Amino acid sequence: MAWTSKVLRVDLTKGTCKSEPLNMEWAQQYLGQRGLATKYFISEVDPKVDPLSPENKLIMVTGPLTGTMASTGGRYSVVTKGALTGAIACSNSGGYFGAELKFAGWDMIIFEGKSPKPVYLSIENDKVELKDAAGLWGKTVWQTEEIIKKSHQDPQLRVSSIGRAGENGVMYAGIINDLHRAAGRSGVGTVMGSKNLKAVAVRGTLGVGNIKDPRAFMVATMAAKKVLADNAVTGQGLPAYGTQVLMNVINEMGALPTRNHRDVSFEDGRKISAEAMAEKRPTDGKSHLVTNAACFGCTIACGRISKIDETHFSVVNKPEYWGASGGLEYEAAWALGAANGVGDLEALQYANLLCNEDGMDPISFGATVGAAMELYDLGILTKEQIGMEAPFGSAKALCELAEMTVKGEGFGKELGLGSARLCEKYGRPDLSMSVKKQEFPAYDSRGIQGMGLTYATSNRGACHLRSYTVASEVLGIPFKTDPLVTEGKAGLVKAFQDATSVFDSAGVCVFTTFAWSLADLQPQLDAACEGDWTMEKLAEVGERIYNMERLFNNAAGFTAKDDDLPPRLKTEPAKTGPAKGLVNGIDLMRPEYYQLRGWDEQGVPSQETLSRLGL
Template structure:
């Protein structure tokens, strides 16, 4: 069965925690996690609801493979209407919290209403209660986790919480679990903060004992682990260098967005790369990188544990940051570094620690700083308005702005609204590098045409993980495509998007797909879950999820006109590198993409498509 068949419904307004049966008809159509939680959300809220109002809901969801022996089977998702974008938000996180929730006997938590005063949710197996969190309000994620473990006298308690960013309604606030793992994008932390919910603390001791065919599942999971171990990316590259392995690769391709996408090559990329993290510092003879780290059940272990230089200006009087802590991932290193022209590795690590500690998405934060630095460069923003000098390349400005935003101080309150609102406020909306209000990740859509289309069509705003065309355009997985060409990209992107929706709904990590195909994933789902789960039915399920999300966004007021990129990417050619002279050719690809999806020329799913998918 793989599911626990139980949902915990928490009404914060009433202060109630009630168990209810999982809708197994929906589980058969949407599997779990991203798909199933989205199905619940669209059935329970008005798509036009204010994301920060009590009428919005926030759903924590596991997948059927969460907590099992499947490699990377530790994922959970947070689904809500996102305040940064106004569209459906689904943020995925690893660590150990998701598996613990499953061990406690729950597939999902649906949180609704708003508590009159700050609270946290404590779950111990089937027992759930809301407890006062007044003393936790105003504290960081790290402090919250330590306090709750001590309070409940349980070092194995798993905590998912918001920091001050979520409390202060930073629109890109994250929900952080296990200190350094996050449901990071789209502002899910701000929704949690708007409900006066500080944290969810879970302890589960029941395990997962309801696999449909245990012997077949063990065989499929073991075979899957062997494939991961023997693959160059999942068995060697990611364990050794983490996602940061991409920094020099993308830069050398001329696809690394730099200084708010003004450029596509960063002269300082080498200084903030994975290789730099391995080198010993002159100051103390130690490497920045201490070791790698794995989430629950993961055999890849791409996480980083780093030690900041104690003599660096950002921490020389802050010994609390001197020890080993969560290290830089590629997206964070890009957003805090190249996007702002900052090549100081220690400054990037400090800003990243603040994002973890106070619950902020480092991608949106860093990209918004890039927009602010361009506004400063153009003379639109002054030192007096920001409170400091903020030229491109300033490590000092990056670190100070991180502190100001996390704490809600001064200009940090404005920066916390994201680049779309900041740039509109100062009369330069075209300088916001966003789609549907969400900031770009670390790939230029002019240099990688497929990624440009992925950004434009993503249901949660600009996102690399909804259809990771980098796999094909950079790594040649599953086939090598020319990043500069548009032909064939719509078909491949649709396939990636549908397959990713399956992975996101299963409880597995999308990084497995560097090595795994549906030939590896389908047997694990089939053995774990009751019913028939063919590759064809799974991919149709992925397509169903994609169209469900699209329908919600259309009802929320987002149309095909929003499937586009900023003017800079459409009109300003790349200046250097292999992509020199190129712009994003969205207009060439979008009509074919809509047709392949079974949508009208305006981007609306047709009646026939809805009927075929059972929507």
């Protein structure tokens, strides 16, 4: 079996660390990572808990394929009740931390309580210790990793930590590992900060040697890697251009949310695209993009490593930002750019670097800036309140507001609330482009209808990674559907949600699904994991996980009213492009979706559904 069968339980209040056996019955029902940790979480935590109270828990969890030779098998997730949303949160990250945690012999770490003082968790295989983090508090993610590695005299440590955003209560703070990989969304870093937990440093030398059938596993993983290599998207497109290649696609089809969703195309979209990142700059003759990069075990390598223009106003006197570092990825480039009308690639990278350096979700931050710029445009927020002029399109404002937000200074404190709380405070809740208080990612649901239902019914608030129907509606993966119609989207969204739940629970990257289906994942899981992992079982596990998350949210107080979109997307038609004149048809899609799910009109799973799924 691929699980280590060990759970590390850390009571931060008492300062204790204990090993306990993994519940193998649950592992058979929920697989691992997202599914299994959520099962633990909802079994131990009151759904109505204040996310920032000691009673909330935070779980760092690997999947059964994490740390194995399966392609992209380096993933780990953070499960908690989200600070931003108050809903179940599960943020997934790549890099190398997850595999190292598995190598140390742990399937998951459950953090509970709250430490009376800042601490970090040190793990060296079975040797586990909470250590004083007084000297780390107030430091950035990048400083924290460097200090911990030096103090342990071990450059091979893998570190996952919060930056100042998580300490300062930015509601969308993330947890960063390996300097620029992020469990980014829903405020999981805010929860970590509320527990006075600064970092987890792990060194594992045990490996993952407990594969059920090693020979069959090697055959299955090799075959699956060939599928990725032979596929034009995962074998060529993603490594060459990364996710950022979507900028021009989505802009051309009139589905790029621009200026807080006022518009659906951005006149400067090309300036912030993958193609622009690869061009030589007039200032120094170098391209923004340096190379691509891979996470642990990944044979796709979509990551971007870039160098910012040293002469750009944001960093001209800050050489600490001149080195090669992570970014830009599509979602961050959109949120920091088109969402607030900024077409300055270098400014976006600077803001992105700050998000990585201090642990902040660039999607929610950028989109919140977009909302603030609209409030400024309407005269609701003034130059005096913000501390600067902040019109749509101001790269200077973007950069300064990023600095203020991570430090918790001035108006940055208000931006740290997220767009829903900010817009509520200033009397215009309708201007927050969010669902369940989490900001939309980079697809306008007037031009890609299925994404409206995806956002509305995502268990962690608006998110593209719960059911990426863009794959079908735009890219034709696995088959092409019309992005402008609502027909058929309820079934499409449900299918994507259930399948994604399995991938998120296995320990592999969801980007494999551009080439893999469940049929490619199944032989790998079946060879690795104890039990009989058939296609039917995996399909049921995916549906069970989605319903389990839904039950938690319902118990936390969410209702069908929360499965909705902001009025702008339902009443203000797209102004240009193929979707001109269209609003999102969420009210048409939602009833059919509930029906397909086996939920009643209020979005509550029926007894029959629960019984069928063993919930």
